[in-house]
Each structure stands twice: as structure tokens, then as C-alpha cells.
Amino acid sequence: MDRKTARGNRLGLLLTGLALTALGLFTLLRGFRLLPQSIAPAGEPLAGGPVRQLFGSQGAWLWWLVALAAIVIALLGLRWLFVQGRSESLGVLKLAAGPGGVTRADPGAIADAVAKDIQSNPDVVSAHVRLVGPSAHPGVRLRLVADEHTRIGELRAHLGDVAFSHARQALTTDHLPAVTRVTLARRSPPRRTVT
Amino acid sequence: MTSAADRAAVHAFRPRRTLPAVLTAALLAVIGTLVAIAVISGALGSPARWIPYKGLLAWASATPWQDPALLVGAAIVTLLGIWLIVLALRPGRPGMVPLHTGDPESIMGMRRRSFARSLAHAAEEVMGIDRAKVTIGDHRADVTAHTRLHDTGELAEEVRQAVTQRLESFDAIGGYAVRVNIRGK
Structure with a gap:
């Protein structure tokens, strides 16, 4: 999931929260007689005279307005659900474009090469690399499992000076934003086979 | 003093509120769909059979705004709304x-x-x-x-x-x- 979805989630939760709070507070204020009784009496039924009158006189288009609002809410809810699975992953990588044509590369192959580069560090147990973003400004997402006794400073230097540097060269870019998530794990001892 | 890079790092690992977002989105989609079906089918003159129109209308016509059960429901809705607002505005503890x-x-x-x-x-x-x-x-x-x-x-x-x-x-x-x-x- 990208940061755009995270921002969208916060906005959606905020708007839904505000709507629910407004609805709940209005009901509480009216029910506890805190609103002017001449306008909003607490003893009146929910579907009292004014509501029935309104839907009676304006019913033809008011119900369609309610239906439209319900459809909009349902569509917004569905869209919000679908974007949860939105991926930042890069589909096709255009390395260069000129009069002779376009040079394309497989992002998966480059990601695998970067992962191998990272795994060349003996402290790295496993590395999973994904290229993300638009083709013109790619970025790297790295999930790294390192030995629990690893010196994190050396690992940081290996990533910056070797792995990401090679990735920049491969992608022919000077800028390569990278997000690395590190997990420390106990390395299982190598298996020995006695023949 | 924190640098822009430090702030970006802190932001990158903030919780994304996926679970409450999925639940809220699913509820909105379901409620919106049900209301739309109820209203449109009613307006077209062939109301959906599984919607208790008469029961709902009778309840809304007999329940005053000061009804204790309604007020309890309103308090729960208000608390739920405030919880969602807090969830949206609080940065939350990063997982990393x-x-x-x-x-x-x-x-x-x-x-x-x-x-x-x-x-x-x-x-x-x-x-x-x-x-x-x-x-x-x-x-x-x-x-x-x-x-x-x-x-x-x-x-x-x-x-x-x-x-x-x-x-x-x-x-x-x-x-x-x-x-x-x-x-x-």
C-alpha cells in the first residue's frame, strides 16, 4: 500500500467520524431538550409531522435525492475498499527513449539483481526488493532479514555504497529513494551431511 | 532538531489504519446499497419484499427524540464518531x-x-x-x-x-x- 492510500484512509475515517459525531450529537441535543423546543421539540416522533409533510409535498424528487446520496455513499465505500489493494509496484521500466526507440527493462529482473547484491553481504539472511513509482522516478522498497548479531552500521554502508549505488547505475538515475524494513533473526546453523 | 529526512522516515512507518478503513468502507458500501435499493424500489412502485417498510415507518412514527433507547444509540454513534476522528488525527505508534x-x-x-x-x-x-x-x-x-x-x-x-x-x-x-x-x- 502506498502513502497516498494511507492519507486517503485518514481522510475517510475523519469524514465518517465527523458525520457520525454530528448525527449522534444532534440526536442527543434534541433528545435532552437542549435545542429550542419551538423548532426541534424532544417529544415529537422521529417521523413526525414536519418530516411527513416535507416528504409528502416534495416526495417525488426528495426520495430520488436520498437514493442518489445512498448510491454516492455506496460507490465511495466500494472505491475506498478497492484502493486498499493498490500497489506502488512498477509495471514496465523505460530506461531511455530516443529517435531509435525506447529501451525497456523488466523491473522484476532488476529487483532480483539488487536483492542478490544485498545478499552478498554475509550478515544478510534474506532480501526482498520491489521497484516502485513512476518509470521516470523509480524507487526501491526493501524487506531485509539480517543476522541478529549484524553490525547495523556496516549493513547501512553496504546498502548505500554498494547495493543502492549499483541499482542507480542499472536504472541510469542519480536519484533512487529507498525504504528499507529490517528484521533481525537468528541465522539457522548450516546443515551438515555425513556420508 | 529533526531534518526533513528524519521526518520522512518517521512518516514512512506510521500506521496506515487499514483495518478500521476496510471496516468503515465495507459498512458504507453495504448501508449505501441497502438504502439505495429500498428507496429506488419503493419509488418505482415495487418495494423490495425483504425491507420492512411498514415496521420501520411505525417505529419512526411512534419513537420520540427523547426515547431512552434512541439516546443510548445516539451516544454510541457519537463515541464511535469521536473514536474515528481520533484514529484519523493521531499519528499512532510506528511499527518500525x-x-x-x-x-x-x-x-x-x-x-x-x-x-x-x-x-x-x-x-x-x-x-x-x-x-x-x-x-x-x-x-x-x-x-x-x-x-x-x-x-x-x-x-x-x-x-x-x-x-x-x-x-x-x-x-x-x-x-x-x-x-x-x-x-x-
């Missing part, structure tokens, strides 16, 4: 501990559990400490170390130094204060 990288384009974080376990291992490397547990709070690392030694005079300071040294090697953004609690037999 952001680390300095020295490169403004590179963001690095360590899983909170790995971070705590590594600090605990540093404490366990101190002579006399049998086992240790570290709890990570907001820029605080609480170390609980167990020992069989009777004389624990210098032990707390030694553990604190070992954990601080490990913390310095991680170079975590924001820094962490170390508190040590030694427990003997």
Missing part, C-alpha cells in the same frame, strides 16, 4: 523504529520487536545477567534484567552502558532513554 541513514533519499526502519530483542541481547551479554527483556516506549527503552548474583551494585550501570552502546550503533531517530530494572533471585 526509524533509523538514521545519512542519505536523504534512503529511509530505514527496524521492526520494533527486533529492536527490543537486540537491546535485550546486549543486556544479556553483561556478566551476571541471565536473561533480559526490553520494552520500547516513546523514545524510552525499559530494560528488566534478571540475575542470580547477590551483589547487584554495579550491574544496573553496566547493563545501561551495554544497552546504550547497542542503541548508539543503531543510531535510531529521536534517541532513546534507557531505564534499567535489575531483578535478583
Whole structure:
């Protein structure tokens, strides 16, 4: 999931929260007689005279307005659900474009090469690399499992000076934003086979 | 003072509120669809059979705004709304501990559990400490170390130094204060 979805989630939760709070507070204020009784009496039924009158006189288009609002809410809810699975992953990588044509590369192959580069560090147990973003400004997402006794400073230097540097060269870019998530794990001892 | 790179690192690992977002989105989709079906089918003159129109209308016509059950429901809705607002506005605790990288384009974080376990291992490397547990709070690392030694005079300071040294090697953004609690037999 990208940061755009995270921002969208916060906005959606905020708007839904505000709507629910407004609805709940209005009901509480009216029910506890805190609103002017001449306008909003607490003893009146929910579907009292004014509501029935309104839907009676304006019913033809008011119900369609309610239906439209319900459809909009349902569509917004569905869209919000679908974007949860939105991926930042890069589909096709255009390395260069000129009069002779376009040079394309497989992002998966480059990601695998970067992962191998990272795994060349003996402290790295496993590395999973994904290229993300638009083709013109790619970025790297790295999930790294390192030995629990690893010196994190050396690992940081290996990533910056070797792995990401090679990735920049491969992608022919000077800028390569990278997000690395590190997990420390106990390395299982190598298996020995006695023949 | 925090740099733009540090702020970006902290932002990158903030919780994304996926579970409440999925639940709220699903509820909105279901409620919106049900209301739309109810209203449209009613307006077209062939109301959906599974919607108790008469029952709903009778309830709404007989229930006043001051009805206690309605007010309890309204209080729950208000609390739910406030909870969603708090969830949206509070940054929340990141799942990863952001680390300095020295490169403004590179963001690095360590899983909170790995971070705590590594600090605990540093404490366990101190002579006399049998086992240790570290709890990570907001820029605080609480170390609980167990020992069989009777004389624990210098032990707390030694553990604190070992954990601080490990913390310095991680170079975590924001820094962490170390508190040590030694427990003997």
C-alpha cells in the first residue's frame, strides 16, 4: 500500500467520524431538550409531522435525492475498499527513449539483481526488493532479514555504497529513494551431511 | 532538531489504519446499497419484499427524540464518531523504529520487536545477567534484567552502558532513554 492510500484512509475515517459525531450529537441535543423546543421539540416522533409533510409535498424528487446520496455513499465505500489493494509496484521500466526507440527493462529482473547484491553481504539472511513509482522516478522498497548479531552500521554502508549505488547505475538515475524494513533473526546453523 | 529526512522516515512507518478503513468502507458500501435499493424500489412502485417498510415507518412514527433507547444509540454513534476522528488525527505508534541513514533519499526502519530483542541481547551479554527483556516506549527503552548474583551494585550501570552502546550503533531517530530494572533471585 502506498502513502497516498494511507492519507486517503485518514481522510475517510475523519469524514465518517465527523458525520457520525454530528448525527449522534444532534440526536442527543434534541433528545435532552437542549435545542429550542419551538423548532426541534424532544417529544415529537422521529417521523413526525414536519418530516411527513416535507416528504409528502416534495416526495417525488426528495426520495430520488436520498437514493442518489445512498448510491454516492455506496460507490465511495466500494472505491475506498478497492484502493486498499493498490500497489506502488512498477509495471514496465523505460530506461531511455530516443529517435531509435525506447529501451525497456523488466523491473522484476532488476529487483532480483539488487536483492542478490544485498545478499552478498554475509550478515544478510534474506532480501526482498520491489521497484516502485513512476518509470521516470523509480524507487526501491526493501524487506531485509539480517543476522541478529549484524553490525547495523556496516549493513547501512553496504546498502548505500554498494547495493543502492549499483541499482542507480542499472536504472541510469542519480536519484533512487529507498525504504528499507529490517528484521533481525537468528541465522539457522548450516546443515551438515555425513556420508 | 529533526531534518526533513528524519521526518520522512518517521512518516514512512506510521500506521496506515487499514483495518478500521476496510471496516468503515465495507459498512458504507453495504448501508449505501441497502438504502439505495429500498428507496429506488419503493419509488418505482415495487418495494423490495425483504425491507420492512411498514415496521420501520411505525417505529419512526411512534419513537420520540427523547426515547431512552434512541439516546443510548445516539451516544454510541457519537463515541464511535469521536473514536474515528481520533484514529484519523493521531499519528499512532510506528511499527518500525526509524533509523538514521545519512542519505536523504534512503529511509530505514527496524521492526520494533527486533529492536527490543537486540537491546535485550546486549543486556544479556553483561556478566551476571541471565536473561533480559526490553520494552520500547516513546523514545524510552525499559530494560528488566534478571540475575542470580547477590551483589547487584554495579550491574544496573553496566547493563545501561551495554544497552546504550547497542542503541548508539543503531543510531535510531529521536534517541532513546534507557531505564534499567535489575531483578535478583
